[in-house]
Amino acid sequence: MRLLGVAAVVVSLGAWFVGVAAGPAFAASAHHEKSKRANHERSAEKKKPKSAKLPKHGKLTYYFVSHGCPTTTFWVNVWNGAEDAGKQFGVNVKILKVTTAQCTNVSAVVTLLDTAIAAHPDGIVATVESPTAFSSALKTATHDGIPVVVMNTAPTNTGKPTATNPYLAYIGQDNYTAGVEAGTEAIKLFHLSRGAPVVIVDHEPTNISLTARDKGIEAAMNPAGIPTTVVNTSTTVSSGTSVLSAYLTTHKTVKAIMELGPTGAQQAVGALKADNLKGIPIGGFDLSSTVLSYIKRGLVGFTLDQQPYLQGYYSVEELFLKSTVGAAPVTIYTGPAFLTPKNVKKLGKFVTLTGY
Amino acid sequence: MSLKTVGPGVGGSHASVVPEQVRPGTEPRIEGPAVSRWAGDSPLVRLVRQREFGIIAVGVVLFVLFSFASNGTFDSFQTWGGIGSSAAELGIVSVGVGFLMVSGEFDLSVGANFAFAALVMATMIHDGYSPIEGLLVDLGIGLGIGLVNGIVTVVLNIPSFIATLGTYFLWSAVVLIVTGGTTITILPPAPTLLNVLGGIIGEQMRSELLWWLGIALVVGIVLHRTVTGNWIYAIGGKRMAAREAGVAVARTRILAFVLCGMLAAFAGAVQLAHLGSMSAGYGTAYQLEAIAASVIGGCALTGGRGSMLGIVVGTIILQMLASGLILSGVSPYWYQAVVGIIIIVAVAMHTRIGAAVRGSEG
Numbered sequence: 272m273r274l275l276g277v278a279a280v281v282v283s284l285g286a287w288f289v290g291v292a293a294g295p296a297f298a299a300s301a302h303h304e305k306s307k308r309a310n311h312e313r314s315a316e317k318k319k320p321k322s323a324k325l326p327k328h329g330k331l332t333y334y335f336v337s338h339g340c341p342t343t344t345f346w347v348n349v350w351n352g353a354e355d356a357g358k359q360f361g362v363n364v365k366i367l368k369v370t371t372a373q374c375t376n377v378s379a380v381v382t383l384l385d386t387a388i389a390a391h392p393d394g395i396v397a398t399v400e401s402p403t404a405f406s407s408a409l410k411t412a413t414h415d416g417i418p419v420v421v422m423n424t425a426p427t428n429t430g431k432p433t434a435t436n437p438y439l440a441y442i443g444q445d446n447y448t449a450g451v452e453a454g455t456e457a458i459k460l461f462h463l464s465r466g467a468p469v470v471i472v473d474h475e476p477t478n479i480s481l482t483a484r485d486k487g488i489e490a491a492m493n494p495a496g497i498p499t500t501v502v503n504t505s506t507t508v509s510s511g512t513s514v515l516s517a518y519l520t521t522h523k524t525v526k527a528i529m530e531l532g533p534t535g536a537q538q539a540v541g542a543l544k545a546d547n548l549k550g551i552p553i554g555g556f557d558l559s560s561t562v563l564s565y566i567k568r569g570l571v572g573f574t575l576d577q578q579p580y581l582q583g584y585y586s587v588e589e590l591f592l593k594s595t596v597g598a599a600p601v602t603i604y605t606g607p608a609f610l611t612p613k614n615v616k617k618l619g620k621f622v623t624l625t626g627y
Numbered sequence: 628m629s630l631k632t633v634g635p636g637v638g639g640s641h642a643s644v645v646p647e648q649v650r651p652g653t654e655p656r657i658e659g660p661a662v663s664r665w666a667g668d669s670p671l672v673r674l675v676r677q678r679e680f681g682i683i684a685v686g687v688v689l690f691v692l693f694s695f696a697s698n699g700t701f702d703s704f705q706t707w708g709g710i711g712s713s714a715a716e717l718g719i720v721s722v723g724v725g726f727l728m729v730s731g732e733f734d735l736s737v738g739a740n741f742a743f744a745a746l747v748m749a750t751m752i753h754d755g756y757s758p759i760e761g762l763l764v765d766l767g768i769g770l771g772i773g774l775v776n777g778i779v780t781v782v783l784n785i786p787s788f789i790a791t792l793g794t795y796f797l798w799s800a801v802v803l804i805v806t807g808g809t810t811i812t813i814l815p816p817a818p819t820l821l822n823v824l825g826g827i828i829g830e831q832m833r834s835e836l837l838w839w840l841g842i843a844l845v846v847g848i849v850l851h852r853t854v855t856g857n858w859i860y861a862i863g864g865k866r867m868a869a870r871e872a873g874v875a876v877a878r879t880r881i882l883a884f885v886l887c888g889m890l891a892a893f894a895g896a897v898q899l900a901h902l903g904s905m906s907a908g909y910g911t912a913y914q915l916e917a918i919a920a921s922v923i924g925g926c927a928l929t930g931g932r933g934s935m936l937g938i939v940v941g942t943i944i945l946q947m948l949a950s951g952l953i954l955s956g957v958s959p960y961w962y963q964a965v966v967g968i969i970i971i972v973a974v975a976m977h978t979r980i981g982a983a984v985r986g987s988e989g
Binding site: 341365366367368370372373374375376377378379381382383385386387388389390391401402403404406407411435473475476477479482501503 | 956
């Protein structure tokens with residue numbers, strides 16, 4: 272009897288699994304049928320020349336592999352951009368994400384990329400956050416003839432592909448240059464003078480993009496005689512806030528805070544509030560609805576937006592044009608775009624439009 | 628089903644010891660009458676009565692399902708090259724964690740240990756030390772961390788869950804203090820030792836897979852065929868009885884921690900070789916995944932139960948889920964949900980099978 276019970280468990284597990292595995296697959300194919308029909312109907316209505324006709328294509332599928340944390344607003348915007356592009360071009364965009372526990376774990380991303388390559392899709396969008404870890408996967412993809420576009424994080428500062436990391440193009444920001452620009456802007460905007468200590472909040476010390484920004488800021492500030500200290504916090508807002516708050520309590524001379532992303536911005540604003548400190552300006556990188564409200568309220572002096580929505584959108588668009596008309600993907604820098612309390616009103620509208 | 632029935636003694640007081648594992652300090656496995664009715668020699672019955680049978684069946688079912696659902700991409704050599712590679716690194720950690728769990732203890736510090744030891748090794752190679760020296764230091768750090776875990780748990784008499792939670796935080800912080808969070812990269816050409824630890828053999832097969840299976844085999848022999856292994860089961864099952872039976876309890880428990888620590892550090896070295904880089908964030912989540920793999924494979928949280936085959940199969944199932952769901956077109960958000968359900972189903976199943984094998988349902 273016991274064995275029968277076990278067998279029943281195995282069988283029902285299997286049955287449940289078929290349901291789970293097949294459900295979305297059926298849904299996807301049904302959806303595809305629908306969209307195919309829709310395309311067909313659309314092309315039949317020749318009297319509507321307003322919308323540009325899309326190049327003809329079969330069932331195109333792209334995998335979107337990134338190291339983005341599933342709960343990070345920045346990445347939600349990237350994925351929104353990729354999904355919107357997928358809908359507009361009528362292609363399948365499969366977004367692969369690491370789990371929240373794996374957010375800093377590069378090997379998990381490599382495994383996702385290996386899996387995506389094994390599926391032999393029509394193209395892959397990837398982030399490459401190590402100069403060596405993705406090398407063999409990228410070579411395999413090239414060998415198998417799968418077009419790869421890298422977005423957001425590239426193995427080199429400029430985003431240029433190399434022999435060890437072959438891919439077609441990079442869509443994103445040159446983080447080192449962005450760091451230099453942020454540092455220069457901060458000196459000007461916050462009137463930083465020689466000897467004024469600046470704190471750099473690194474909320475994800477293992478991320479090479481953030482390290483590149485950090486090096487850029489240092490390259491702009493240190494030669495001007497402005498000493499910088501990096502405080503490593505964490506991807507969790509609350510615990511990072513207390514780390515920074517403790518630092519600021521013991522280092523009263525700090526003249527400005529530079530953060531490297533929205534998480535760091537929240538930690539900086541939170542720490543200043545916790546310590547009841549006023550008059551220490553904050554500047555930094557990237558945009559979220561929270562950072563937007565900080566800028567509107569004057570809590571953050573400026574942020575460098577790298578336009579995550581565009582990074583997601585352009586990556587899929589470039590693959591689509593490569594698959595359909597054979598256009599060679601080109602490197603696009605989506606940032607930095609400065610956002611300050613002065614231009615926030617005008618740019619804020621665009622920011623809301625793109626789903627921040 | 629042509630089950631042979633046992634001759635004359637059916638239903639009587641006839642009892643036979645299961646030729647499985649005789650563990651000092653635990654009562655011999657007695658078969659009750661209800662079970663002995665179909666407890667004949669039929670190979671099928673003996674197969675089904677193996678503790679790992681259920682979980683292997685789940686693995687086979689998953690494999691078949693994924694192969695159908697993925698349009699033939701799942702059972703490709705390429706997929707299994709990828710699965711094997713990431714399974715191997717988690718798998719080496721799981722061998723240690725599972726071994727420790729059989730002795731009734733946890734190690735939550737393996738993820739931090741993994742990154743810390745491998746980062747020191749990476750830094751050494753980067754700074755011109757020979758890779759062998761790096762590997763020895765890596766293993767030494769793993770040994771040291773395991774020893775500290777063992778001594779804190781055994782000597783201070785703190786539950787290992789708490790002790791290693793403490794050392795997990797400690798080493799996670801130390802690794803950031805020492806490295807400042809930078810990623811250490813060893814640019815190609817990689818030294819020979821790194822190719823041996825984590826290079827490519829043939830087309831897609833990675834050498835880390837062989838390391839994992841080799842280590843699992845050796846530790847499996849220790850666990851199932853030696854006195855030390857018997858002691859591990861005894862300590863995990865009934866510690867007081869084991870002590871009375873003359874088992875060197877403290878020493879054996881510390882030994883299990885040391886083995887677990889060294890394997891975590893070695894897995895770090897293997898991943899360093901595989902990826903060519905290492906950073907403080909790489910080992911995160913391994914402690915929980917290793918426990919999940921062990922539990923799926925049949926290790927009891929209370930100790931005293933589990934097998935090396937089960938731990939290996941548990942790891943493979945976890946990796947199959949990760950890749951198989953993606954290739955079958957399921958939203959990756961499902962992965963964790965499915966892992967959670969599989970854990971519960973597996974434990975429920977192991978408990979039932981355990982009861983059936985012991986014949987304790989009367």
